[in-house]
Amino acid sequence: MHELEGLMAGFGVILTAQNLYLCFLGSLIGTLVGVLPGVGPLAALALLLPVTFTLSPVGGMVMLASIFYGAMYGGSTTSILLNIPGEAASVVTCIDGHQMARQGRAGAALGIAAIGSFIAGTLGVIVMTFFAPLIAAAAIRFGPPENFALMVLGLVCTLFMISGSTVKGVLMVALGFLTAAVGIDVVNGHERFTFGSVNLSGGIELLAVVIGLFGVTEVLANVEEMVQSTVLAERIRGLWPTLADWRDSWRAMLRGSGLGFVLGLVPGGGPVTASFMSYAVERRISAHPERFGKGAIEGVAGPEAANNAAVAGSLIPVLSLGIPSNPVTALLLGALVIQGIQPGPLFVAQRPDLFWGIVASMYVGNVFLLMLNLPLVGLWAQLLRIPYRVLFPIVLLLSIVGTYSANKNVFDLWVMLGFGIAGYVLRKLDYDLAPFVIAFVLAPLLEQSLRQSLAMSPDGAVILIQRPVAALLLAVSAAIVVLMFRRTARIPGGDQ
Amino acid sequence: MKHSTLARLIVACAVVAAAVTPVAAQGADPKAELARLKPKDFPTQPIEFTVVYPAGGGMDVAARLLAKYVEKWSGDRIIVNNRTGGAGMVGHAYLATQAKPDGYTVGALANLVWGDAMLRAQGRWAYTDLEPIAYVNSDALIWVGPTEGPYKGMSVKDIVQAAKDKPGTIRIATVPGSMWEYLVDQIEANSGAKFLRVPFQGGGAGITALVGGNVDVAQGFYSEFRGHLEAGKVRPLAVASAARMDFLKDMPTFNETFGGSDYLWQVIRYAIVPKGTPADRKAYLAAAVQIAMKDPELVAEYEKTGAYFDPKLAGSKDLAHDLGEYAEREREFYRKTGRLK
Numbered sequence: 121m122h123e124l125e126g127l128m129a130g131f132g133v134i135l136t137a138q139n140l141y142l143c144f145l146g147s148l149i150g151t152l153v154g155v156l157p158g159v160g161p162l163a164a165l166a167l168l169l170p171v172t173f174t175l176s177p178v179g180g181m182v183m184l185a186s187i188f189y190g191a192m193y194g195g196s197t198t199s200i201l202l203n204i205p206g207e208a209a210s211v212v213t214c215i216d217g218h219q220m221a222r223q224g225r226a227g228a229a230l231g232i233a234a235i236g237s238f239i240a241g242t243l244g245v246i247v248m249t250f251f252a253p254l255i256a257a258a259a260i261r262f263g264p265p266e267n268f269a270l271m272v273l274g275l276v277c278t279l280f281m282i283s284g285s286t287v288k289g290v291l292m293v294a295l296g297f298l299t300a301a302v303g304i305d306v307v308n309g310h311e312r313f314t315f316g317s318v319n320l321s322g323g324i325e326l327l328a329v330v331i332g333l334f335g336v337t338e339v340l341a342n343v344e345e346m347v348q349s350t351v352l353a354e355r356i357r358g359l360w361p362t363l364a365d366w367r368d369s370w371r372a373m374l375r376g377s378g379l380g381f382v383l384g385l386v387p388g389g390g391p392v393t394a395s396f397m398s399y400a401v402e403r404r405i406s407a408h409p410e411r412f413g414k415g416a417i418e419g420v421a422g423p424e425a426a427n428n429a430a431v432a433g434s435l436i437p438v439l440s441l442g443i444p445s446n447p448v449t450a451l452l453l454g455a456l457v458i459q460g461i462q463p464g465p466l467f468v469a470q471r472p473d474l475f476w477g478i479v480a481s482m483y484v485g486n487v488f489l490l491m492l493n494l495p496l497v498g499l500w501a502q503l504l505r506i507p508y509r510v511l512f513p514i515v516l517l518l519s520i521v522g523t524y525s526a527n528k529n530v531f532d533l534w535v536m537l538g539f540g541i542a543g544y545v546l547r548k549l550d551y552d553l554a555p556f557v558i559a560f561v562l563a564p565l566l567e568q569s570l571r572q573s574l575a576m577s578p579d580g581a582v583i584l585i586q587r588p589v590a591a592l593l594l595a596v597s598a599a600i601v602v603l604m605f606r607r608t609a610r611i612p613g614g615d616q
Numbered sequence: 617m618k619h620s621t622l623a624r625l626i627v628a629c630a631v632v633a634a635a636v637t638p639v640a641a642q643g644a645d646p647k648a649e650l651a652r653l654k655p656k657d658f659p660t661q662p663i664e665f666t667v668v669y670p671a672g673g674g675m676d677v678a679a680r681l682l683a684k685y686v687e688k689w690s691g692d693r694i695i696v697n698n699r700t701g702g703a704g705m706v707g708h709a710y711l712a713t714q715a716k717p718d719g720y721t722v723g724a725l726a727n728l729v730w731g732d733a734m735l736r737a738q739g740r741w742a743y744t745d746l747e748p749i750a751y752v753n754s755d756a757l758i759w760v761g762p763t764e765g766p767y768k769g770m771s772v773k774d775i776v777q778a779a780k781d782k783p784g785t786i787r788i789a790t791v792p793g794s795m796w797e798y799l800v801d802q803i804e805a806n807s808g809a810k811f812l813r814v815p816f817q818g819g820g821a822g823i824t825a826l827v828g829g830n831v832d833v834a835q836g837f838y839s840e841f842r843g844h845l846e847a848g849k850v851r852p853l854a855v856a857s858a859a860r861m862d863f864l865k866d867m868p869t870f871n872e873t874f875g876g877s878d879y880l881w882q883v884i885r886y887a888i889v890p891k892g893t894p895a896d897r898k899a900y901l902a903a904a905v906q907i908a909m910k911d912p913e914l915v916a917e918y919e920k921t922g923a924y925f926d927p928k929l930a931g932s933k934d935l936a937h938d939l940g941e942y943a944e945r946e947r948e949f950y951r952k953t954g955r956l957k
Contacts, residue, residue, distance in 0.1 A: 166671040166698060173684065263830035264814070304703060307815045309793020316738065318709045322702030387821065442843045443824045447670060454672025457839070458680055460920055464843010528699045529706055568817075576787045576814045576831065 123250050130476025134484060139179055143481050146183035147488040150190015151496075153207075157198050157335050157515060158522015160207035160327060161191040165451050167525070169458075177459040178474055182481040184455055188448055189241055189431040189482070192391060193489045196233035196424050197500050200226055204335045204515060209391035209427040211330055211557055212399040216412060216419030223415050226501050228361045232369055232417055233424040234493040235361070238486055240377040240425035244432025245482040247381060252479075253468065256440040259385040264572035265584050267386060269593035271566040274393065276597045277400035278558045279604065289555050292546075296559025299324060306568045307575070319531035326392075327526045328535040329560060333553050335519040336540025339512045341547060361417070369421035372402050380426030384433020388565040390446035391427035391434075396558045398426035404600075432482065439475055441465055646907045650690060653903050655896045658719055662693040663901075665887075666715070666723045668707025671698050674839065674921075678752060678885050679724035681917050685908035692904070696724075708732045712741035717890040719897030722905075724752070727884040730943045731794065734950055743943055745891045748935045749902035750909060752885040753923035755837040756857035757795060757819075758867070760826060760850045767832050772853040772873055775833060776809045783810035787831040789822025790815060795881040796822075796835050799856055801953065802879060803870075826850055837883070838863065838922025856881040861924060878949075884926065886939065 134140065153164040164187055172180030195210035200217035213233065220229040247255070278293065302313045303323030314320040361369070379401060380394035402422040403412045412419050435452075437443040442463035444450035456463050461471060468475045503511075523536045543553055577583035585591045665683050669675045676698060683694040699707040708729050715721040723746060733743040762768055767775060767786070779786045788811040790796045796819065800811060811833070816822045819836035826834035827849045834841075834850070838861070844850045852867040856879050860869060870879030887905050889898050908914055915925075932938045950956035 169671060170680070170696070173680075260824065260828040261830075263825065263828055304793070306817065307792055309797070311736075318702055318705050320702075321705050321736070322700075325701070387824070441824075441827075443820070444672075447672075450670065451672035454677050457677050457921060460917065462839070462843055462920075465847035465849060466843060527701050527706070528697060529701050531701075531706075568815075572814050572816070576812060578784055578812065 126472060126476045127249055127480060129472065130478075130480030133178055133473050133477035134182065134480045138176075139182055139477070139481070140484065142175065142179045142183040143186050143485050144488050146186030147190045147485050147492060150187040150192075151194040151489065151492055153187065154191035154194020154210075155197045155206050155500075156518050156522065157202075157204045157206055158327070158331050158519045159525060160522065161188045162448050162451065163522065163525040164191070165448060165455075169451070169455055172455055173458065177456070177461055178477045180455060180459065181452070181474065181478050182485075184452055185435065185478055186481065186485040186488075188452075189428060189485065190489055192241075192424075192428045192431055193234060193237045193493050195427070196237075196420070197230065198515075200229045200233065200420070201500060201503055202511075202515065203338045204519075205330060208326060208330045209395045209430075210424075211334060211392075212395045212423045212554060213420055214334060215399070215554060216414070216416045219413065219415035220417065220420065221504070225415065226504065227497055228365055228417065229420050230497040230500060231494065232361045232365060232421050234490060234497065236369070236373045236376065236421040236425040237428040237493075238490040239373050240380060240429040241432060241486040241489070242483065243374075243377045244381050244384075244429040245479060245486070248432050248436055248482075249479055252436050252440050255385065255436055259437055260441060260443070262386060262589075263587075264569045264576060265587045265590040266593070267388070267565065268569035268573050268584065269590040269597070270386060271562050271569060273593050273597045273600075274397050274400075274562055275559070275566065276600050277397055277404060278555055278562070285550070288551050292551055292553070292556040293559040296556040297563045299329070299556075300560045300563035301567075306564070307571045319529065323564075324535055325523075325527060325529075325532050326561065328523050328532040329539050330557060331519045331523050332536040332539025333543040333557065335515060336536060337543030337547060337553075339516055340540060340544040342508055342512060365417050369417045372398075372418035372422035373425040375401060376422035376425030377429040380429030381433040383426070384430035385436060385445065387443075387445045388568075389430070389434070390448070391430040392561055393565075394426040394430035394433075395423035396554075396561065398422040399554075400558075435478075435482075438463065439478065440468055442467060646689065646910070650900070650903055650907055653896075653900045655894075655900055658897050658900065659692050661720060662695045663719070664721050665694055665696045666707060666711055666721060667696060667698050668700065668704040668711075668723075668725070668729075669698070670700050674755065674837065674883070675724065675726050675885065677921065678918070678923065681914060682724065682752060682887070682905065682908060685911050685914040686904050689907045689911070690904040704728060705732050705736060708746075709737070709741060711888070711890055712737075712745040715890045717892035717894075719889065719893050719901060721890060722749070722901060723888040723890075725886060725888055727882075727886075727939075727942065727946075728794065730946050731950075734947055734956055744940075746888040747891055747893070747898070748886050748888050748939050749898060750887045750905035751926070751929040751932060751935055751939075752887060752905075752909065753918050754857075754882050754884050754926045754929070755839070755923050756855050756861065756882040757799060757835055758838060758841075758855045758861075758864075759853040759870075760823065760834050760836065760841050760845075761853045762826060762829070762832060763848055763851055765829065765832070772868070772870070775853065776803060776807050776874075779809035779811050780807055784812055786833065787812045787814050789819075789825055789831045789834040791818060791822070795856075795883075798949065798953075799835065799870075799879065799881045803874070806874065806876065823850065842922060857924075863919075863922065880945075882926075884929065884939070884942065885923075886929075886935070 153159050165184055195206035196213045198204045198206045199210040199213035200221050203214050203218040205211045217229045302320055305312055311321055376398040379398050383389040383394040402418045403409050434445045434449050437445050438449040438453055444453050523532050573583050665679050667676050667679045680696050683696050687694050699710055711723045730743050790800055790813045792815050814831050820840045822834040823836045823841045825831045827844050841850050852864050854868050854870045854873055855861055856870050871877055
């Protein structure tokens with residue numbers, strides 16, 4: 121087995137004190153970055169990029185990659201405990217994760233998130249070991265029509281995420297689309313809804329929106345309720361997932377792993393899209409969709425697995441083709457270039473030490489992260505004992521630092537504040553914020569791929585059904601919509 | 617025609633060679649020269665290199681390499697800071713209108729700032745608010761074609777001819793509102809060809825689409841397609857520069873193929889300070905960047921990324937003036953094409 125030889129050589133590269141140390145350090149930093157609301161992997165990687173210049177290429181890449189997937193482990197922590205996402209890929213974990221915490225099951229939620237992350241991360245790197253070149257070759261043929269069809273499927277799934285009033289949910293999706301339209305039009309370069317503002321010409325920053333809608337809104341809501349110190353801490357029962365939890369969540373983990381892996385490969389996809397879609401799918405296929413939003417453990421296990429698998433997926437195109445599918449992998453590519461290495465289709469053959477070294481380090485890193493995160497579960501749960509009057513100013517401060525660190529643009533802070541207040545009002549009026557965010561994330565990809573498809577086709581929209589993969593994905597979407605209407609029709613008002 | 621190209625190439629090579637000769641060879645000790653220029657009270661804190669594009673991109677990589685060598689020669693601490701947003705617009709406006717002109721802010725810019733200043737700044741600032749202190753390098757826009765399918769053996773001339781014979785059948789990747797689009801505009805206007813333009817967010821995404829068979833022609837910089845070229849997945853068609861590239865000698869220029877002199881689309885990277893920076897600090901920063909630029913190691917690192925050195929700018933005695941000439945030629949293009957009134 122050629123791949124096994126490569127992997128063994130990779131372990132040979134990685135099992136030195138220096139590289140193991142860097143892998144551990146990256147895992148630790150990644151976990152912290154994930155835990156801190158606002159500071160995400162992108163900001164952390166940009167900050168630490170200069171540090172890696174002094175390291176060997178293998179050491180530098182191992183550290184940067186481990187920060188990336190380490191952040192996916194840490195991200196769930198504040199989502200579950202405080203209803204504030206540690207980074208954008210853990211937004212959806214808030215929904216059921218925090219409900220579990222409110223029921224005293226924070227430990228189980230944190231545990232299943234860490235274990236789900238480990239399983240997905242390891243599965244992802246196993247697939248990467250054996251099929252990276254094959255998958256890369258298939259992924260590169262994925263063009264605009266296929267992307268469009270995939271985004272449509274994602275959007276259709278989103279409709280199932282809507283809890284409460286359908287009308288309000290659809291309204292939030294529409295608002296998400298509108299907000300995403302702000303900025304420079306991808307096709308003709310014209311400005312839309314910018315009102316002559318330089319700051320709006322680049323569109324509204326996702327991070328500022330997410331931190332505002334979830335972090336700031338949560339702080340506002342809690343300040344209003346004047347929660348007196350340790351509301352949740354008294355009710356912590358059992359730090360570990362029970363057998364029943366396992367039974368409920370192992371399938372969700374596997375599905376999340378598969379889905380996340382595929383979405384990581386797609387240009388513009390990545391951990392954020394993957395976690396949202398996984399949640400939507402889990403809710404769609406669950407026999408008891410009514411449990412979602414009320415502390416369903418599948419709603420934690422699926423998305424947390426998905427965002428980790430997406431990291432492994434997104435590393436394949438960048439390492440085996442030199443094609444980044446999201447901003448974090450673009451930064452990894454830049455790091456390689458600065459080291460004087462040109463990633464491309466020949467990278468695996470020319471620098472087997474680097475490629476296999478990184479792959480091997482991911483096996484090791486995931487073990488490090490599991491060892492780091494499981495014992496931390498108990499410690500994190502103690503966070504809930506911190507009085508809110510101490511905790512929330514800290515959270516707010518971290519939110520501000522994190523939002524500012526992404527672009528170093530003060531305007532983003534106003535965006536964060538504005539969305540924080542808007543989110544608070546919307547929550548009071550019983551509007552669900554998750555459909556807004558998913559629509560906001562999907563809209564640019566959806567618009568761009570549709571307009572690219574139309575631009576590259578001499579015969580207009582026919583291209584969307586001429587290409588088999590696109591046609592198949594669209595057919596599945598259509599089938600889901602039909603099923604949804606039939607279900608609604610059978611149970612009058614059933615989707616209400 | 618052939619002779620003049622060759623002659624130009626020789627001149628270009630000679631100038632580039634002269635530009636990269638270490639200062640030491642010219643007699644003066646660069647470190648001593650820099651120490652002589654160093655103001656008494658400067659710098660007392662790290663100097664920020666502002667990059668207006670995201671970390672990891674072409675400009676960012678160029679700036680971080682430059683920072684490394686400026687640190688090496690000057691001993692001053694440099695921090696590379698990415699102020700992103702609005703496809704560079706936010707950072708450009710920051711440098712031109714908000715950054716303190718105290719010498720602690722140096723902008724690592726690309727000439728895309730001119731388009732922002734002329735078309736989008738609405739008179740709030742001009743490119744002349746940013747004073748050039750040193751030329752860094754250039755990257756010329758290159759058309760690349762497929763190695764499979766119906767267009768695999770075609771030269772750039774054949775492809776443009778095919779786009780004229782059967783208008784709207786050949787798919788080309790562009791980036792809207794930028795030189796990627798302007799080059800296609802020029803070719804179409806001069807030849808009567810008509811391409812199907814597929815919009816992408818950057819050159820690299822277009823190259824990916826070419827390799828995946830989703831477009832027939834892509835446009836990008838050497839560093840963006842070098843990996844695919846070595847793997848035999850793409851082939852270079854033509855370059856929008858004045859002379860052929862050293863690293864791809866067989867690739868013709870657009871000018872020699874279509875008989876013009878206006879097919880010149882390149883990213884020019886240079887360093888600036890905000891207008892009003894004290895003269896002594898400006899002179900010191902300029903010397904520090906210029907000395908770093910003469911370090912053969914840095915030159916080699918840049919060449920590895922596919923960048924080249926524009927002989928006119930590398931040997932410039934008055935950089936602001938020479939860059940201004942390029943900028944004003946761009947303004948002329950915007951006027952001619954109705955983008956600017």
